[in-house]
Amino acid sequence: MTDLSIAEFTLLQGAHLYAPADRGICDVLLANGKIIAVEQTIPADIVPDCTIINLRGHILCPGFIDQHVHLIGGGGEAGPTTRTPEVQLSRLTEAGITTVIGLLGTDSITRHPESLLAKTRALNEEGITAWMLTGAYHLPSPTITGSVEKDVALIDRVIGVKCAVSDHRSAAPGEHQLANMAAQSRVGGLLGGKPGVSVFHLGSSKKGLQPLYDVLQNSDVPINKLLPTHVNRSEALFEQALQFARNGGTIDITSGIPGPVDPAEGVARAVMAGIPLDRVTLSSDGNGSMPLFDAAGNLTGIGVAGFDSLLQTVHQLVKQHGFTLTDALRPLTTSVAGFLSLNGKGEILAGNDADLLVMSEDLRIEQVYARGKRMVMNGKACKKGTFD
Structure with a gap:
């Protein structure tokens, strides 16, 4: 009080x-x-x-809650010179972000959960609110304590785990590996009073959301503890995401991915499909690399994701899709807060x-x-x- x-x-x-x-x-x-x-x-x-x-x-x-940010940088897909730098406080606040969730990406060889934990604590000391996800693209998950369950249960700033599926950069995890990871995060959350969520980076593989359904088949983790992100990466993936949301799941649309499904269009389509806005979230993927690959998986270009796309999506929802400002704000405020408790x-x-x-x-x-x-x-x- x-x-x-x-x-x-x-x-x-x-x-x-x-x-x-x-x-x-x-x-x-x-x-x-x-x-x-x-x-x-x-x-x-x-x-x-x-x-x-x-x-x-x-x-x-309300200030924006961005639940997918590479706080200590990402990238590295084209060698050491393509590692993106740590994010600065002012880049977050000038974009309206007052709460942020940090995570690792492709590179968990030269970047570590321990460094991410230090960054989240630094941002809290500098004035905003920051939490993190343990893990990275590959499995077994890189952790601080030696297990996902202990990280989530015992470390104050850790609220869940992240991995990559349906992507040529993932570690091709087996369905039982994924189920075990999600179950550990769930139990760690119960023990630590945390949300205990599992966030799944989705790539462009034809497998789509099947790995998440495998988790549901091979564990008793509820669907509301699984979050597929980057679901607007392709038209086929987005259609699968809509069905996942119809089944009771929450989906995360990446504002930093301009297409094939434009982020504002994706939110609008979800609403038209009857998906409640409390099961649709937006995040930036900010400060991560933006690699471009050809059909053979060769890197053809790379950039760094910014944060302005969050507010741009709000603008588009209001001005192009006829949303009230109330509804345009929900995927960045109440929807995220609700999913992450x-x-x-x-x-x-x-x-x-x-x-x-x-x-x-x-x-x-x-x-x-x-x-x-x-x-x-x-x-x-x-x-x-x-x-x-």
Whole structure:
């Protein structure tokens, strides 16, 4: 509980609040990193020495939760010079990200879960909220303690595991290996009070989502603990993903993949297919490599994924697909928080963390607050990381 005797109060006045539900014009009172009150009107003199910020003519909404970021870099598919660098705090906050989940990619030879853990702790100290997934593309999963179950149960920042399937860069895991990995994450989550999810990077193989169905066949892990990501990589894969969601699963669309299924189009198609928005999430794959391969599996080009695609997808959902801002925000806020059981995140409610975006009426990010501290002002980071 917040100690009001030592709290530093900030009153955000007069913004159009999307919590993400449309609450109309509201005031929001913050103290010690938390949202204290949300009301149509909160008197400016409610507490002494309160900082007043006039947000009339602006939109106030939850900070974005990006559940798929290569915090310590990714890549390496074309040798050491193609290893992408660590992400800087300002790149995250300027994109509206206040909560981030870090993970490893193809390279778990020169990158390690221990380094990722250090990075997540550093970002928490610098002001945003960060967790991580243990594991990487291959199985057996690289871990910190020697097992997926122990990592999830015992390490504070570890909330699940990641692996790669249906991809020529995966370790071609057997169905029982995958089931065991998912079961360990599930049990570790139960023991540690964590979500205990298993995230599956999906490549372009014709196997598609079959490895996830193998997990369901060979274990008792519930479908709501399995997350296929990059499902908009191909048309065939996306159709399989829609069926997975119809079966009760959650699917993650990558905003950094422009096609063949455009991310905004993918969200819109899921809704048209009758998939509830609470089973559709968006993530950036930010700071990871963007390799291009020919039909023979040869690398033909490589780049680095950014984070601007998250807000761009929100824009497109509203302007091109007729979504309300409430619904456009859900895959980056309440849907992710719900799937990952992130209590206090994803919604502007009294008692939740004060993770907030202030946007102009044309949906440009102007200010960002993470745990009540202003991180971005006038669209640029005003609080930077140690080595920004």
